Amino acid sequence: MTELTLAKAITTGLADALEADDRVVLLGEDIGKLGGVFRVTDGLQERFGIDRVVDTPLAEAGIIGTAVGLAYRGFRPVCELQFDGFVFPGFDQVVTQVAKMRYRTQGAVKMPITIRVPFGGGIGSVEHHSESPEAYFAHTPGLRVVACSSPQDAYSMIRQAVESDDPVVFFEPKRRYWSKGEVVTDVSAVPSLDRARVVVPGTDVTLVTYGPLVQTAVDAALAAEDDGVSIEVIDLRSLAPLDEDAIVDSVQKTGRIVIAHEAARFGGIGAEIAAMVTERCFDRLTAPPLRVTGHDIPYPPSELEDHYLPDLDRMLDGVDRVMGVRV
């Protein structure tokens, strides 16, 4: 067991994946000598060579599109897209090609491609560097969409993503890159990639979130304890497919649910979960499902991002409302 930052846990996971399978190749902008803009691939090109850790031209469709060709050839490409706001030039290749190739070819051609996307706000950056585009991808059948929240999950999930025969859009909570935690590199006992995890058990309210807000939710649960409210925090880990049973099991116990994410509310992951819980737990609900999310606006200038981002107080406000304490 080693203590690692979340970023270093991914670095370690990628290194171990490169070591374990010589068909794994990394593609991305500045991932070689620089080690990526967040240094997640630091040292990997030096260790594995320029044909395994490939500095690409600055073209996201090119990165994803050539990864499709490499996958056709039997490689297992891992693409790094620098920021959440820069995924869209590659979006067409992801949605029309990566996601559909297995289906289109009736299983003959698999696309074991991992697409890494640092996402979310809270780092005081400029426009297009703080977004949460996960719902666009989660809406697309054929993709697995996951978000890690801790160094251990960062390590385990990147290993599982690279090993998956399905394409995985792998969201990394960039403002948690430097948070530390113990990491075990034996992944034989870790939960599968499509399973949610109960991070804090509780009995009064189910608080569902993922990525950067998991730590916020854990803090909220601790704070609520002082007020005598028991929050069960669920880290979704997989946004698509969704681990519905884990959420339903919790709501059957608590009768209340708050869903939190940084992404805008309309058509978001929270809307899907609220609908699903309403369909499956209607009789058990003692309050309407409630979403604590970003507003339905473009991501604001960073000096104002605190007004946009759900934080601990907004989560507790949501918990109070489903508890009937506030309206």
Next chain:
Amino acid sequence: MSATNDRFATSAGLSAATVQVLTEDGRFEPTDAAAEYLPYLDSLTDDDFRRFYRDMVVVRGFDTEATNLQRQGQLALWPPSSGQEAAQVGSAYAAKPQDTIFPSYREHVVATIRGVDPLDIIRVMRGVTNSGWDPTDPKNGNVRVYTLVLGTQALHATGYAMGVKFDGKAGTGSAQSDEAVIVYFGDGASSEGDVSEAFVFAGSYQTPQVFFLQNNQWAISVPVKTQSRTPLYLRSSGFGIPGVQVDGNDVLASYAVTAKQLDEARAGHGPSLIEAVTYRMGAHTTSDDPTRYRTSDEDEHWRGRDPIARMRAFLTGRGVGGEWFDAIDEEAADYSADIRRRTLELVAPAAELIFDHVYSEPHAGMAEQRAWLERYERSFEADVPAGSTTSTQGGAA
């Protein structure tokens, strides 16, 4: 043609730089530009020439039959390849068995030459499958599946070619094992960003590949002049990739140029672009109406440049008699009749198959939707017996 399009006037036709081997009336009179490619014709025999002609005629027959099948409601759509046979036959025969083909969606001639069953193309266009053949099955000649989102396949080909290079399968000097990749796209697709990005990546990594651009003059209704102010073969030079223009209605020139460029690619000399100047004699697809944007004069002009007529004249000049041509026509008719018969026998796959192969393993949500659909659809079957008053399997499931 509108004034707007005229502003972009460039010659869509041929120039002194164009590689041509056969004149329009089928005489063997190579242009100066053809000189460096002529050695590639040396190994061809009269049997090869006949084979080229035979394939052009047979696949045009199939193409015509498929168009008719669409008109008769048997296919959802058909994108005719008529007029582009020489470019496709020549380039397809230039590829070696170990090469990999990334087609767009009009490469019926290329696909069938490489071994794809034409019925598999029909199945796609009838709507019984999204891609008709298994691109990993050796019998399909390394032809990857058709791509309908224009230009995306250029990047797939480039990535694949990067993989060939990573695998050390180009530039070793082995004629048997060195591999190349050829990607087909059109004048319309050449405007897609993916094609430019593919040029960038191919140039940077010096991939073993040929970009084969069939300039058929029209992207549905928009003329090539709107796609490019310069001849398209010049497009790649800014990316550091050499380009060559060939008369795409000349099967021998198409063969020779492609054979040389693929050899260069296999030898590790990097990528190249071939612009084959040809003409889409039919509609873009059966949903199109070319009379709204093309003149009959233009059609007439290109009918005079029909690639099949040119090859027939060449063969006639070499002493091939009318009986042989009649026999080929008969073979084409039989081939089409066989396609028609097999098309009419096609049945839609079972409904529950729509849930297969979305992921490598099914997941709970999808399993539930599959089960629900089955129950829902069975519930109507339960209503079928007239006068039945008891609920049956639909309600019980």
